[in-house]
Amino acid sequence: MKVKVLGCSAVELPHARLTSFLVDDRLLLDAGTIGTVLHEKQQSKVRHVLLTHAHLDHIKDLPFLADNIALHNKNRHLKVYSISDVISALKTNIFNDIVWPDFTKIPTSEAPIIRLETIRAGKSFKVDGFRVTAYEVNHAAPAVAYLIEDKKQKKLLYTGDTGPNTKIWQSLDTTHLHALITEVSLPNIQKNIALKAGHLTPVLLKKELEKMKRLPDTIFITHFKPVYKKKVQQELKELNISNIRLLKDGDVHEI
Ligand SMILES: [Zn+2]
Numbered sequence: 001m002k003v004k005v006l007g008c009s010a011v012e013l014p015h016a017r018l019t020s021f022l023v024d025d026r027l028l029l030d031a032g033t034i035g036t037v038l039h040e041k042q043q044s045k046v047r048h049v050l051l052t053h054a055h056l057d058h059i060k061d062l063p064f065l066a067d068n069i070a071l072h073n074k075n076r077h078l079k080v081y082s083i084s085d086v087i088s089a090l091k092t093n094i095f096n097d098i099v100w101p102d103f104t105k106i107p108t109s110e111a112p113i114i115r116l117e118t119i120r121a122g123k124s125f126k127v128d129g130f131r132v133t134a135y136e137v138n139h140a141a142p143a144v145a146y147l148i149e150d151k152k153q154k155k156l157l158y159t160g161d162t163g164p165n166t167k168i169w170q171s172l173d174t175t176h177l178h179a180l181i182t183e184v185s186l187p188n189i190q191k192n193i194a195l196k197a198g199h200l201t202p203v204l205l206k207k208e209l210e211k212m213k214r215l216p217d218t219i220f221i222t223h224f225k226p227v228y229k230k231k232v233q234q235e236l237k238e239l240n241i242s243n244i245r246l247l248k249d250g251d252v253h254e255i
C-alpha cells in the first residue's frame with residue numbers, strides 16, 4: 001500500500017497544506033488538499049473519498065475536485081463515504097447551490113458527479129479492492145477513524161482528528177497494524193485545550209499507545225500546527241518510542 005501525503009497540517013500556509021492522504025493513487029483519505037498537488041490526470045484517477053469528519057480543513061478541496069471532474073468527464077463519478085452527520089453537513093452546507101453547485105444532482109440526479117454514501121461505524125465495507133471499517137473517535141464534531149486493508153492484507157489505521165479514545169483500541173484488540181496515522185495537534189502545555197477540542201498532545205498520544213495490545217509497525221504523526229512543530233517534535237522525541245515519525249507534505253510511504 002502506497003500512501004502519499006498531499007497535506008498533513010492543521011493550517012494552510014505557503015509551506016503547509018491541509019489534511020489529505022492518497023492511497024495507491026486512487027483512494028483519498030480526507031480532502032483538505034487536492035488541486036494544489038495533483039494534476040488533472042492524477043485527480044481523474046481518484047474515484048473514492050473517505051471523510052473522517054466535516055471540519056473544513058478535511059473537506060476544503062472536495063468541491064473543486066467535483067468541478068474538475070465535471071469539466072473533463074461528466075460520465076465519471078466520485079463516491080464520497082462518511083457517517084450520516086458528515087454526509088448531511090455536506091448536503092446542507094457545501095453542495096447546496098449557494099456555497100457551491102449541488103454536484104449530487106449534476107448532470108442528473110440519476111448519474112451525478114458526486115455520490116454521497118452513508119456508512120456506519122463498526123460495519124466493514126468494500127471500496128475499490130480495499131476493505132474499510134470506520135470507528136467512532138472523540139473529536140469536537142462527529143468523526144470516525146478508518147481501518148484500511150488492501151489485498152495483500154496490509155493494514156493502515158487513520159484516526160483523523162481525535163482526542164483520547166478507549167472503544168477503538170478495544171475493538172481493534174490484537175489487530176496487527178502495519179501503520180497508524182494519528183494526530184498530535186498541540187504541545188503538552190496545551191493539554192486542556194486538546195482535551196476540550198478532541199485532539200492529542202505527545203503525552204496524550206503515549207497514553208493512547210499504552211491502551212493498544214499491539215503497537216503498530218510505524219506510527220506516523222499528522223495535523224500539527226507549524227507554529228508548534230519544533231516543540232511537538234521535541235516532546236515526541238522525549239516519549240522514547242522508536243517507530244514514531246512526523247509526516248511531511250509530499251512524503252510517500254510504502255506500508
Ligand atoms: Zn477537526
Ligand SMILES: [Zn+2]
Pocket residue numbers: 010019055057058161223
Ligand atoms: Zn483537522
